[in-house]
Each structure stands twice: as structure tokens, then as C-alpha cells.
Amino acid sequence: GENVEQHPSTLSVQEGDSAVIKCTYSDSASNYFPWYKQELGKGPQLIIDIRSNVGEKKDQRIAVTLNKTAKHFSLHITETQPEDSAVYFCAASNESGGGADGLTFGKGTHLIIQP
């Protein structure tokens, strides 16, 4: 089955600086890669996703890059703000299968924005 590794487990950055979180996956059949943000006491919130037919996607301060050859993808947050503090999860799945294998998640990155 799929295995997703996520680094770092904790990331502390100064407000206004950029943050980068990296993930690797093992199954070359995976073709859908979402990123979720989870705040304390809440469920994961989808913030951006990318499919394997593109290498980069951007939405305002958030961007995701994908390297299919190396099987890794990254989340980039620019101009970080205090409300970006949360736990971020990467995930991978194969959308092409007839059944459902669900999303395979990394272990999460606790992002701390220092004022």
C-alpha cells in the first residue's frame, strides 16, 4: 500500500517569512495530492490540492509543487501570518481505481508562527 512521509514534524517561522513542508510518497500509481490544515478541536480543512498532470499550483499565499519522478511534493506558504499556525497534513491517493483506497496521510507538521 501507499506510504507517505512528511517533514519536518515541527516548524517555527517568524511572521512574514515563508514556510515549506515536504512529503514523499511510495506508490507511483498515486495521482492526487491534497493538503489539509487542522486547527485545535476541528477537523482537517482542505487548503489546496494538485494532480499528477501538473507540476505546480498556486492560490494566493499558498503553493504546492509536485515532482513525480522523485515522488515528492511540497507546500509553500509565503508571508506567513499568525492565523497560519496549525497542523498541516499532506495526503496521497489514486483517483483512477474503481474502488476506494481512501487518502493516505502523512503524520503532520505543527507550524508555529512567531510574532
Next chain:
Amino acid sequence: ETGVTQSPTHLIKTRGQQVTLRCSSQSGHNTVSWYQQALGQGPQFIFQYYREEENGRGNFPPRFSGLQFPNYSSELNVNALELDDSALYLCASSLAGLAKNIQYFGAGTRLSVL
């Protein structure tokens, strides 16, 4: 907010008991997936329901079972509870088809097994 609602928010049970958790999917979504999130870990896929049938399953024993109803809401049942079942249980809804894995999560049910 995603529109996915789960009940109850918190639950305390004793080892060996049975529990039922409930989920209402986002309007227009016909597929429901359940995940278990242990403290400090990422969510783990339990199973998915589509058209009232189990459509895929992760590495969980048969004592984890589910139902989906005609209105697309769903239940997760866990029999013979074990201490390791203590976790946040998340429900996610999606739309079948090419977007089936664009999943929107509820806030979860926190289960404590004593």
C-alpha cells in the same frame, strides 16, 4: 465550515462495549469515508460508503462496520471496544466520480475507551 456534521462530539465508553457514531454529509455529496486519527498522528482510512455499500476498506478489523442511508448519511459502528480505539473519528464526504477523493471533513467525534 464544510457542512459535514458529526455526532456526538465526545463519547466515553468502557472496554468491551459497542459504540455508534453518526455523520451527515455535505449537501449534494453521495460518498462518505471514515477515518481514525490517533493523538499526534494523521488520519487513517477505515472505509468508504457509496450507494449504501462499502466501496473500499483500509487495514481495520471486521469489528469496525458501517452503514449508509438513502439520504447519504452514515454510521460507524465499533464492537468489542479496545483501549487502542481511543481516537478522533472523522467523517468525510465527497462526490463520486473523478472528484471522489476531494474530501471534506467534519469536526469529528472524540472517543475515549476506559
